[in-house]
Amino acid sequence: MTEADSASASLSPPEGFRSGFVSILGRPNVGKSTLLNALTRARLAIVSDKPQTTRTLVQGVLTLPTAQIVFLDTPGIHKPDSVFNQRMMQTVRTALKERDLLLYLVDATEPVTPAEREAIQLVLEARTPAFLVLNKIDRIHNKSRLLPLIEQYRSLGDFAEYVPVSALQGENLDRLQELIIERLPEGPPYFPPDYITDQPERFLAAELIREKIMNLTRQEVPHAVAVTVERWEEQPELLRIAATIYVEKDGQKAIVIGAGGQMLKKIGTLAREEMEALFGRKIFLELFVKVRPRWRQDARFLAELDWRTPVGG
Structure with missing residues (x-):
């Protein structure tokens, strides 16, 4: 629109x-x-x-x-x-x-x-x-x-x-x-009264996951993290979301997953709870962690991350 x-x-x-x-x-x-x-x-x-x-x-x-x-x-x-x-x-x-x-x-x-x-x-x-x-x-x-x-x-x-x-x-x-x-100049509104943002729900979900990672992990990890939503499946009473967390090094992957998977579980729980409050529905969230070396230097991957071009998350 x-x-x-x-x-x-x-x-x-x-x-x-x-x-x-x-x-x-x-x-x-x-x-x-x-x-x-x-x-x-x-x-x-x-x-x-x-x-x-x-x-x-x-x-x-x-x-x-x-x-x-x-x-x-x-x-x-x-x-x-x-x-x-x-x-x-x-x-x-x-x-x-x-x-x-x-x-x-x-x-x-x-x-x-x-x-x-x-x-x-x-x-x-x-x-x-x-x-x-x-x-x-x-x-x-x-x-x-x-x-x-x-x-x-x-x-x-x-x-x-x-x-x-x-x-x-x-x-x-x-x-x-x-x-x-x-x-501001005088003029009509650009958007309807109930319009709040141009961000798709997929992007908001990916950002909430990234926020939890940034707030829960150590200094080196946040800048090396990207999140993409791979699956978005809407059912009558449930929204199923599968997201991939990308990092650049094996050590960063280990930090995000945590001992016995506890860090990843905490990230998922906090993100899911906030998504349910934001989207107003029950959510089943799956998280995966992958190493993609030097993704911040990969122009093609960065284009995939940008929802304003192809939606990647």
Whole structure:
């Protein structure tokens, strides 16, 4: 369904209705996915304390009586060192184009680094209105510390707004939402009121499995993991899902499986429980683990993983 088809399918909006596309950008691990989930009031993007959790564009739509905001969560801005990371950075560049507003997220508890300065320049070069959103302010007890930090960011570029928030605690998100809506152009909604995301259920299932792996395993494993859904069989009272977890080394496979298969069982149980809550039905989940050396350098395999081309998971 195209955006035009979606718009025509929806009811006529009230006078003064606003709608537009807003990209959420930032360095790895600053809370972009947490912000997307908080702003859309939905569980659309997986969350982990590991960098580069988000690997593709994740769309989330918030429809209000007066506006519709189409958010796009993006991978963290970084210097790519593999074909896989190059694809992620291309995704970031795509998110900079033809948007109504950019939200550049920073961790308010961290100092400004050279890498942060480079990322800010990349965002500002898009010449699209941008807000600097200072996240994780719930970790700052003395809020006066924010003022010199904001001034430091002001010296790096001309953002339209500087908004301190806590995506995790919901602090100041109502104000951020108001400021976003003020910047959107007047126009009809792009999608029907009940439309939340463009992600297929297969992709959401694969991402939930990957999230559990990232949160349960050691540092070397998360970046080397890919998940594909091989079978999706819908029955009257049961959804059967079979998924393959790919890693690059035998040692990583051993970690994912765990002693006596206990780690894989825990991953499967947690993922299945969350899928049942998300999809609203009973699920039978099978997980398999395979070694695929250097898959992050394999352009063909990466294309299979990207649901926006052939659906691979």
